[in-house]
Amino acid sequence: MNRMFRSGLLALLLLAALAFYHFSLHPAAALMPIAPVRTLSSRVLLVPLDSRPPCRQHVVDLGRIGGIDVVPPPNECMDYYSQPGDTAAMRDWLMQEARPGDSVIISIDQLLFGGLLAAREQAAPPARQDALVAYLRAFRTAHPEVPVYAFSILPRLTPQDTIDGYDERRALIAYSRLVGKRAAGLTIDDSELAALRAKISDESLATYEAHFRENAELNEKLVALTKDGTLTRLVLGQDDGEPYGIPNIEKSSIQLTINELGLTDKQCFLTHGADEIAQTLLAAYVCERHDYHPRIAVTAADPGAKTRVMPYMAVDCATVAEEKIRLLGGTLANEEEDADLTLFLSANDSDEDSLDTRQAAVNYFAQKLGDANETTHEKRSNADGTAHEKSGAAHAAASSSSPPPPIALVDLSKHFDAAEPLLPLLIGRDIPLPRLAAYAGWNTTSNAIGTALAATAIREACAHDALTPDEARALAAESVRFLQNRILEDYFYLKADIDPINHALKKAGYTNTADLDLEHNHRWATQMLQQKLAQQTTIYKHTKSLRAPFPVPQAGEQLAIYDLHTDASFPWPRTFEIYLETTPYFALMK
Known part of the structure; x- marks a missing residue:
């Protein structure tokens, strides 16, 4: 059993334990299902x-x-x-x-x-x-x-x-x-x-x-x-x-x-x-x-993340980010306080012992986005057993309909390994993921940064318009749907599932998973993919991180995801990428 296969199995077991804890001991709040539809003009x-x-x-x-x-x-x-x-x-x-x-x-x-x-x-x-x-x-x-x-x-x-x-x-x-x-x-x-x-x-x-x-x-x-x-x-x-x-x-x-x-x-x-x-x-x-020219701050918990050159890249992460910001028509902000939105870089390399910096990153997101469980002055234990007290600012982000700061998370892994990304630690800490502006962890740095910035910039440009409550809900719903699509593919599939799937294909006789015979084995390969992803989705959708409410400030209300379905297939005869259609089911918080 190789390293990536063990990492995927451990990630699945961890999420299963989290789902049991959250779903069994924390029943969901009363919800009013809605189906927002974005008008395409x-x-x-x-x-x-x-x-x-x-x-x-x-x-x-x-x-x-x-x-x-x-x-x-x-x-x-x-x-x-x-x-x-x-x-x-x-x-x-x-x-x-x-x-x-x-x-x-x-x-x-x-x-x-x-x-x-x-x-x-x-x-x-x-x-x-x-x-x-x-x-x-x-x-x-x-x-x-x-x-x-x-x-x-x-x-x-x-x-x-x-x-x-x-x-x-x-x-x-x-x-x-x-x-x-x-x-x-x-x-x-x-x-x-x-x-x-x-x-x-x-x-x-x-x-x-x-x-x-x-x-x-x-x-x-x-x-x-x-x-x-x-x-x-x-x-x-x-x-x-x-x-x-x-x-x-x-x-x-x-x-x-x-x-x-x-x-x-x-x-x-x-x-x-x-x-x-x-x-x-x-x-x-x-x-x-929309005449929107965002000032974008680039930050990281790991001092080496910005200067790290990841696989398939000629330049470091910060250089890529600055390029994409300029291409968007934005400018680089020196401080988050001066920015319209923030790009958070997590670019972990286990060979450089960067994984320990993830706890500081978790604390950053707890402060910025809040916690799915806590109220002001409530205490709980960190993973290391020490108590911490939630600040009023973090509680406000977690419980009110005021918007959290727009933060896009780029979650890279040097070895494309489920043990390196930040995401599972955020789920373990009950960080409300729907409050992220965007998430991307594709294997190529330029792809991940470009996708995360594009999703965030589009959302924020439209959010500056005068929107009706229906339009505001639809904007929020489409943004969160894209966010969940990226989480499920870039982490759950590319970091946790792809190695076990490749292992199963090789046991069945495939020596090259980049050259599948989908003419004769499409149904079997697709069924294996769908079953694997369905297992991950079932666990993930019962976590407090996914079910945490997120604000729709233009409507003065909060939405939440109460269910999540996925449909996946291989667009090309190889396992490197998947076609994934994620369907979150939304509800107004009563």
């Missing part, structure tokens, strides 16, 4: 990076928080894993579907290649690029009043799958890193570089380098389209970045071009990440519509 057409939920469904869900009908293409146009999308059909759909009053968010990789995986493998000769440029100009001519927010992803350092020799791929990666270091002005060992070059065939190196050259040419054309107004805004993302490599050379070059053309952040922006960019662009669009 505008449309955004979305050409997603690919068909995975973070790139498509999350954007649709965030749109509902913002009162926006996000319309993705028909399924028959979309990619499916290694099968590219139908780019011609996608372009026809977008041209025909757009109408006055719409805005569009476009993935260049989808329109040009048919998705991110296809973009990693296919070539983009000048004629193919020019055909896309002509299409974008034609779209602008046909729909001059429709804003076009486009994004494109720089190639990652990892070689294309067509270069399939194990030793040659390893040599290419090491070679790319050394070339990147030399380009950054660092001293490298020329003999090591030559030895690596000798292991790489001329054909493979030409294929690898051509990919970056073609992408650089494409980005130059996209920047020019932004300069002349064909594109309203362009975001260039760095996929699975590293501190040094040939991708960073391309990134530096395109940044120089942007600077020389005098383009602003609102016109052209470079960022780390890929999957979350459409979410962040939607949030920037919502903030702009």
